[in-house]
Amino acid sequence: MKEKVLLIFQISAVFIGTVVGAGLASGQEISQFFTQYGYKSFFGILLCCVIYIIMSIIIINISIKYKLNSYDGLILLVSPGFLGTITNFLTTFFLIGGSSIILAGSGALIHQYFGVSRWIGILLMVFISIIILFRDTKGLIEINSVIVPSLILVISTLFILHLVFYKGVNLSFIKDISYSKNNWLLSSLIYSGFNILCCSGVLVPLSLSIGKKKSLISGSVIGSLGLTALALIINFLLILNIPYIFKYEIPLLYIANRFGKVLQTMLLFVIWLEMFSTEVSDVYSVGKNFQEIFNISYNKSVIIIILITIPISQIGFINLISFLYPAFGMVSFIFIIQCIAFYIKDHGK
Template sequence: MSDKVNVKNIICIAGAYLATAIGSGFATGQEILQFFASQGYMGLIGALISMVLFSFLGAEVITRGRELKLKEPTRIYTFYCGKILGKFYEWFSPIFLFGILIVMISGAGSTLTEYYGINPYFGRVLMAVATLITVSMGLEKLVSILGRIGPVIAVFTIAVGLISLFKHFDGLSMVGEAMKNIEVTKASESPIISGVIYNTLNIIVMIVFLTGMGASIESKKDAFWGGLLGGVVFMTAGIVMYLAMISDIGNLYMKEIPSLYLADNIAPIIGVCFSVALILGIYTTAVPLLWSVTNRIVEDEHPKFKLVTTVIAILACIGGFLPFGKLVNILYPYTGYMGLLILVCMVYKAITCRQKSTQSQE
């Protein structure tokens, strides 16, 4: 196995990680609004904490997936959490993943409705069908598709955030005053807790898929640097969007799709382009979610994989008729708390594995 650094592979790995993380909550701005912008200036502390944790998550899980090469990626829970707790997560996490898949599909409907006035049912069905078709292609094709789309969405998101921030830069000095007169939905009262649970929420969402992706990577260095880069770029985009949001918080805090509001304020054509990026962002997270839920029931190459995928996609589409904003506020924080225990186990396991490796080399 080659252990040379391949920049192209690193970018593809980081891109797939980015694409998996972005999703409807991030792309629409609801996650950034509720976890960070709702905290005012203090939200930056939470965002920086998330950046460190996302970098660790990507580097650790993708590298570990490459090392273990598990036939059933859900077994990663047992590796990190032990037999009893790990088995609990193996069976319980698909329920959370299915719930977040519903959020993705609901977000697709909300995006098309808010910008184009299209019936939300159409957007939800369209997203469910697109996700179903992609997952049916298998894991390798899936990673290739996500690896190409992820960097494009991240760059576009950062560009929109920077332009919006420049346009409303004076608003940064008035955030404290603006926050006194409005009531923004918060994921947590503490910016530190918000920063941690935003990451732990995504552990539940991504750990199985990242483990499966890692198993297909040859180079350990590519796996490590791809995961690290993905985490840094993801939260760099998040911080830029956070700053853009708080600079105009008084006008966007009630918006269902706050990031689309920012893009549309730059220019109508930017709003149109960003709406496409939003849909792609939702799609790139819905796909690995559907794959992860299905993979818990039947393996990727099983003859009934496509049938089970179809059934789950239909059920998620039905659940997607629930209101998007409320789904984010109810499901995401609690899923984050569930992921917190996994993070603690993951850090402990990473330290003990490192110590054993050091001792064996002495």
């Protein structure tokens, strides 16, 4: 019983850690995709939760039934033809691009706060990532089992402190806060689609490796609920601090500043850990994909991907990612529809 509970916790931690990343932990993603829509953003976050739960169950069932090893197999199974090829390419492109940006971000963070060369931050991230990645699925589970509780602790502390020191906050107050955008539904669908497609890179090989359907589904459902709770808390904090949070690259850091250096430092450390978690998840996903496509060992795949990401991290790749982000979100949403259609048709056989 204890082993089953532990496994469910580990799966939920991997799910949360894969989706969160530095963007959500810093508040930037929530700010862009939800907070700008005011109180309606809470509906968008709840909608994402429903999509996460439904899609993770579908992906796990398909992956176990067809013994899939990577997102490549899943995409080509549910979306054969040109669209599937494009989706597969974009997924690989974004995962490698995201990994490169994280390396650059690690270098910038270390340089900014310790005044040392950016290469120290990049190589530190690479070195630790390789150690964890060489442990395969075990490494992915171990690292998220530590990082995710740390994230929850820091965000919860920030939330509680805000409630204690800033009284008089109620639902009518939040509803009256002005917002700049209205199309919250489309934003939520794009955001959930992007996250599900990226998350499939971890869910598919995890399903094959663990093979216990009930534990996988329970873990992904709990992970979806935990992720939603985090997003709701972060969105709540950001909405209370409109319009000031839009001026900062790390909106949560602005909120944490008023509670002292200790909490600020803890938040920065958690953001770096989430960068690390995303780096491991991205390389793990593409590594499993390369292993299947090129018929090489997983460890060789990891080294190849790392060698690709290091030079790309020196280029202004973030602009390209920003340009293609909406396109990838739309392709991801189409993929979700295809997944559901395939599952219903396959389930009816």
